[in-house]
Each structure stands twice: as C-alpha cells, then as structure tokens.
Amino acid sequence: MISANLLAIFYLISGILFILALRGLSSPETSRQGNLFGIIGMAIAITVTFLSIDNFSSGFLYVILFLLIGGSIGAFIAFKIPMTAMPELVAGFHSLVGLAAVFVAISAFISPEVFNLGSSGNIKLASLIEMSIGAAVGAITFSGSIIAFLKLRGLMSGSPITFTGQHILNLLILISIIVLTYFLCLNQSPNFFWSLIVISFLVGFLLIIPIGGADMPVVISMLNSYSGWAAAGIGFTLENTALIITGALVGSSGAILSYIMCKGMNRSFFNVILGGFGGTDQTSSKTSKEQKPVKSGNADDAAFLMKNASSVIIVPGYGMAVAQAQHALREMVDSLKKNGVKVSYAIHPVAGRMPGHMNVLLAEANVPYDEVFELEEINNDFANCDVAYVIGANDVTNPVAKTDPQSPIYGMPVLDVEKSKSVLFVKRSLSPGYAGIDNDLFYRDNTLMLFADAKKMTEDIIKNL
C-alpha cells in the first residue's frame, strides 16, 4: 500500500500526461506520441489505484476480470468499426462515460464509508452535492448520447422532433432537479436520489430529440463536454485529482468544439439547443425557384472538364460519407494528378456529422493531410481554380448565405465555390439540403449538375479519364 500523498502525486502525473496527450494533437506528427502519453497516464492511474488498496480480497480478482471483459469488448469495437461510423461510435462512448459516472455516484451514495464520505444517511453535505451533480450530469450525458447515437446510426429519424410546450417542460424539469437536490441534502432520503437520476435521464432524452441530424456536430461536442463535467463532479466527490484535471480538460475541450461548430453555422449555442432547425416551415421561396433552368451533365462531361483543368478543388460533405465515396474520390484524384492537374480539398468546419469527420475519411483513403485545407485557408483559391467538385456537400456552398438576409443560413461562413470557373455538383436530386432551402448554386451558368450517387458518379468519371 502506498501513502495517500504519494497516491495524489501519481494522480497529478497522470493528469499532466493527459494534458500532453491533448497537446500532441496540435499536429499529426506529434499526435501519435501524444496518444501514447495518454495511455501511460491511464496505466499509471489504474496501477496506483490498485496499489492503494490495502486488503487484496477476492473481489480484486473480479476487478481484473471485469476490466479484461470491458477491455476486450472495447478493443474489438475499435478494430472492427468502419471509419464512416466514427460519429455514432463517439456518441456511444460518451454514453458509457455518462453511465459509468452515474454508477460510481450510486455506489458512493449506497456505501459512502468506502470513499470516506461519512456514513449512509449521514453523508457530508459537500460530497452529497458533488455526487448529485456528477450523477445528474452523467445521466443527462448517457440518455442524450443514446439519442444522438440512434439518430446518427439512422435507427431514429434525423429530423427534429418538436411538440408544443417542449421548452416549458424542460424548464420545469430543470427546476425540479434543483428542488430534488435541495431535499436530498435536507434528509438524504434514497428516494430523492433515485428520482434525481431518473429525471436527469429524461432531461438528456428531451434535450436531444428536437435537434436535427446536421446539427449533430454541436450535439456531439456538447455531450463530450458534459461527459467531462460529469467526470469532474465525481472527481470532487472522490477527492481525486486525476479525475478533476481530466474532467476539466474534457469539459473545456467539448465546450470549445461546440463553439467552433456553432460559429461554423453562424448560430448561437442556444439556437441549436432549442432545436427544431430545418423543419417544414421554410418552404416560402421554394415554388418560385423550381422553374429555373438547370444544366445537367454526365460523367463524360465531368471527366472532360477536369482533365483539361489546371487546378481542381474538391468539396466533400456528409453525402460522401453516406455513399462511402472517399476511396473512389482518391482514385479519381490520382488519375487527375497523372494528367498534371493540381488538386486540393476544401473542408467546411461543419461538413459531416462531427468535428473533423471529413478529415478522418480522407485520411482513411490515404489522402495526404497537407492537401486538405480548412475554410479560411482555401476560400480565396476558388477564384483561381478551374473546377470545383462538390461531392455530398450542399448548404455549406450556398451563396445565399452571403446575399440574402432573409435566408435562415444568412451569415454562415460558406465556401466560395461559385467563384471557380466551373462547378461540378454531384447530387442525387435537386432537393434542398438540411437547412430546407434551395441552393442558388444549382441554377448558376457555371454549374453542371451530376445527378447520381456520389460513389457511382466518381467511379464513372474515373473510367472516362
């Protein structure tokens, strides 16, 4: 057994290693080393926790057993999961952190003496508040992530589910959580504790159902943040520095990502959370535009245009992920490069269903990361480029965001695709994107619509190159 002070120092060391793990992600070269730091930090935290236990009861064997069971399930998932399923995997993992926080809080409530928090029915007030926060936030993270998972997996409709009085209901529930926590602190009745957890599960559920599919980048980041705060809450309860540091890191990381995603859509955080965006009420100007002429082409035309171009910018979006077109896209780019065409990729911050979604898919298809650019880095290059190849993106290219103050996406930063000499727009139909508005780009003179599945069209173009 090691002393409490030594234990605290080791927890601090693993906290520092976690900071270094995140720091490593500032560039792909250092990132792998960073991940290693994270693994070492985790190994230290677990090992010293084992060493701090003074009686090696038979329970210890079960700890190892369950650790191995969970570990093998996790490893199995990690190796089997396709990269396109990353958003739902992350949502699923968030739900597990949330639930684990709830379980630890329950355990601490039932047997506070194990954690030196007083005795059952007579728990220290501060600990009780901390554990309530940990349990409530954990429960919200769990049920919220489950809904996000179902929506991302397509097991539940991605469209927002709204009903009248939704916001009032949420407000009432929020108030009841505070009231319950208050009464829990007064008489420490387990009934209040259980009701608190059940109601928090309900909050997570109600919070995420009104949020639509394309707002998922914000939701995932937000749940990421919540899972951190839940861990921090438990960290305070258990007086554990490693947990407090990690919780704070993860909490602020998720919050920053949510902020970046909201900024990418020019919407406030509350606007996203209140939900209902992209519903059916935005059909106003649709009918008048349906008459406009659209130029459509086939793979042959597209291949001709790109072969004779000197530079091509590729704009991928969620549709590329759905069609699993990243490998075909990479092949197309390879043959373009053989023809001496300069190719780069432009990624909008909210392209896809989670932050960095497109980058991972392109990396999977062996696209070198120094050919992939963020919105600010590449937006000026469209004016000098011959062909923009839009594959699976829609709203993020809509010029209306710059011109029409009435539009729901007005002010959102968009890729200036229309400035390139010609635009190839791969899409299955003229249907509007997530925001429910028509894309002005479809009707431009320099736009050639390629009506097909993203993967099939790309493969056909390769044949014609």
Add this chain to the structure above:
Amino acid sequence: MEIDPFIFRLSIFILSIFVGYYVVWSVTPSLHTPLMSVTNAISSVIIVGAIIASLAGTNLSVFNQSSIFGFLAIVLAAINIFGGFLVTQRMLAMYKKKKKDKK
C-alpha cells in the same frame, strides 16, 4: 484559520479548465475527431472510482449492492479506455504526409 481542502481541489479544477482551453485551441481542426475520441478515453479515468467502489464488498460477499454498481462501471469504463485509445491510434496512423518519391 485553515483552508478547506475543497478550495485546493477547486483551484486545480479552475486552472485545469484554463490549461484545457489553451491546449485545445491549439489542436489542428483536421484532428478534431481524434480529439473527441481521446478525450473520451481519458475521461474514463473515472475507472479509479469504479475500482474503489467495486471493492466495497468483503471476502465473504464480494457482490453487494454497492460493489455491483462498481463492477458495472469498471466494464463500461474499460470499454471506453481500450476502445477510445485504440480507435484514436488507428485514426492517427492514417494521417500521412505527401510522399515525395511518389509524385
């Protein structure tokens, strides 16, 4: 007058938020997905709480009301630790620079 240990923990917490804030802003946007999976993995350090909870039982009865929740939490957190770090490793291994000889 003595300072409540809670204040020390609160200080650590607040300072860590600031560290997190500056560190995460320097993460390159192309690595935002690995950032989420690695934060997921490290927040599972909650497993230390789960381990303590699971040893709430005695030699005679390993499984009691409290330790069962601990064991369940161990399984959940372990899935996350192994799954999170390994999937991050898998993703990061894919990020490659342009090969000079290939072009």
